[in-house]
Amino acid sequence: MNVLVLNAGSSSLKFQVIDTDLEKIASDADRCIARGVVERIGSQALLRFENEGGKVLHTAQPIRDHHAAIDQVMRWLISAEAGVPTIQSFADIHAAGHRVVHGGEKFARSVLITPEVIADIEECIDLAPLHNPDNLRGIRAMADILGPGIPQAAVFDTAFHHSMPPRSYLYAIPYQFYRRHRVRRYGFHGTSHRYVAYRYRRMLNIPKETVRVITLHLGNGCSAAAIDAGRSLDTSMGMTPLEGLVMGTRAGDIDPAVVEYLMEKEGFSSQQMEALLNKQSGLLGVSGLTNDMRDLLAEAQEHDDRRARLAIDIFVHRARKYIGAYLMELGGADALIFAGGIGENSPEIRERICAGMDWCGLRIDPARNAATVNRKEGEISADGSTLRAYVIPTDEELLIARDTARLVAKAEVPAW
Numbered sequence: 001m002n003v004l005v006l007n008a009g010s011s012s013l014k015f016q017v018i019d020t021d022l023e024k025i026a027s028d029a030d031r032c033i034a035r036g037v038v039e040r041i042g043s044q045a046l047l048r049f050e051n052e053g054g055k056v057l058h059t060a061q062p063i064r065d066h067h068a069a070i071d072q073v074m075r076w077l078i079s080a081e082a083g084v085p086t087i088q089s090f091a092d093i094h095a096a097g098h099r100v101v102h103g104g105e106k107f108a109r110s111v112l113i114t115p116e117v118i119a120d121i122e123e124c125i126d127l128a129p130l131h132n133p134d135n136l137r138g139i140r141a142m143a144d145i146l147g148p149g150i151p152q153a154a155v156f157d158t159a160f161h162h163s164m165p166p167r168s169y170l171y172a173i174p175y176q177f178y179r180r181h182r183v184r185r186y187g188f189h190g191t192s193h194r195y196v197a198y199r200y201r202r203m204l205n206i207p208k209e210t211v212r213v214i215t216l217h218l219g220n221g222c223s224a225a226a227i228d229a230g231r232s233l234d235t236s237m238g239m240t241p242l243e244g245l246v247m248g249t250r251a252g253d254i255d256p257a258v259v260e261y262l263m264e265k266e267g268f269s270s271q272q273m274e275a276l277l278n279k280q281s282g283l284l285g286v287s288g289l290t291n292d293m294r295d296l297l298a299e300a301q302e303h304d305d306r307r308a309r310l311a312i313d314i315f316v317h318r319a320r321k322y323i324g325a326y327l328m329e330l331g332g333a334d335a336l337i338f339a340g341g342i343g344e345n346s347p348e349i350r351e352r353i354c355a356g357m358d359w360c361g362l363r364i365d366p367a368r369n370a371a372t373v374n375r376k377e378g379e380i381s382a383d384g385s386t387l388r389a390y391v392i393p394t395d396e397e398l399l400i401a402r403d404t405a406r407l408v409a410k411a412e413v414p415a416w
């Protein structure tokens, strides 16, 4: 079946069409037949669509909202110029799968969307005001365009981390605020951590229950997870994606007293403070240059830029700190797994994060590390390492499509 996977952001819409079903899932034979992105929704939008053969369409046109963006995606998919032979009409899209950022405490796994599910996602808006409303817009637009009969599934960023024990997910603040407002750590990037843990066990051909790894999703957003017996035991993001590792524009861990102090000293409002921590901090904030790790590495190397070096140092230091903590929590791990744009493409950052880890059995093999880029999957540790390191390119869309196909087929949907 053809599943349209949608990831709706505030002004962007990413999509993939994935041909999958239970048989294809079992043999890893499912594949992406078209993909693309609409950016700058709400003004003169930029559209980039690509079919399976690599034929790319670039256009710019005014696109009012998510509804209009999905409409445009559908029109392209059925057009002759798209060159997607298995999609001739809207009826050839058999289901839609949506990335939904926050599932609160309600959703421990993916679900088919019903009016009740929509109401529950709406209830989580307070927890994810930046994301859930856009995800809902995508869901509503899809039902509008393809008709209310189209099966749609919601796949939550938080679901995989439902297995965290209270000691991992509770903040040490008065317990009543957890009871009254559900203030706790939820964790995000769950679909990515779950996917790479899945690939890892497929690569090694081991049962789920034996997976004991630390996964590092290092993209624009960054998070780490400690995975024990296949399940998430702890993760670095918290009630929102702001906690934890240093990210492109997010600060990650910070003493909360800094917030009040800066608000007082600089006269910032809470909105300004939120923007500062989410959009102006991290690699961008420290370097004063960019949130892009590639550019920072180039600046540090070519111009010996001090602040670029500092930003990278803090990024690496924070990642190492979490690895140390998770090794302790897990009582040792079998592997570190790198994913995300930085994790998949930067041998230098991987090498720096894993430096000096001989004491716990990890040595990086420089040649393997250098050769594992551009979505290549493989081991980067040296033979004889007892803690191994892998690069596993993440594929959240594939997991979303698979969960959708399983739900449509009324098959069991794994939570981990």
Ligand code: ADP
Pocket (backbone or CB within 6 Å): 218, 219, 220, 221, 248, 291, 292, 293, 294, 295, 297, 340, 341, 342, 345, 346
């Ligand atoms: P998102 O979280 O938005 O999906 P990605 O996973 O694509 O983002 O990661 C984006 C990050 O990956 C950027 O910081 C980018 O600089 C970084 N990146 C991509 N390629 C490289 C590379 N060759 N070396 C270092 N960093 C890279």
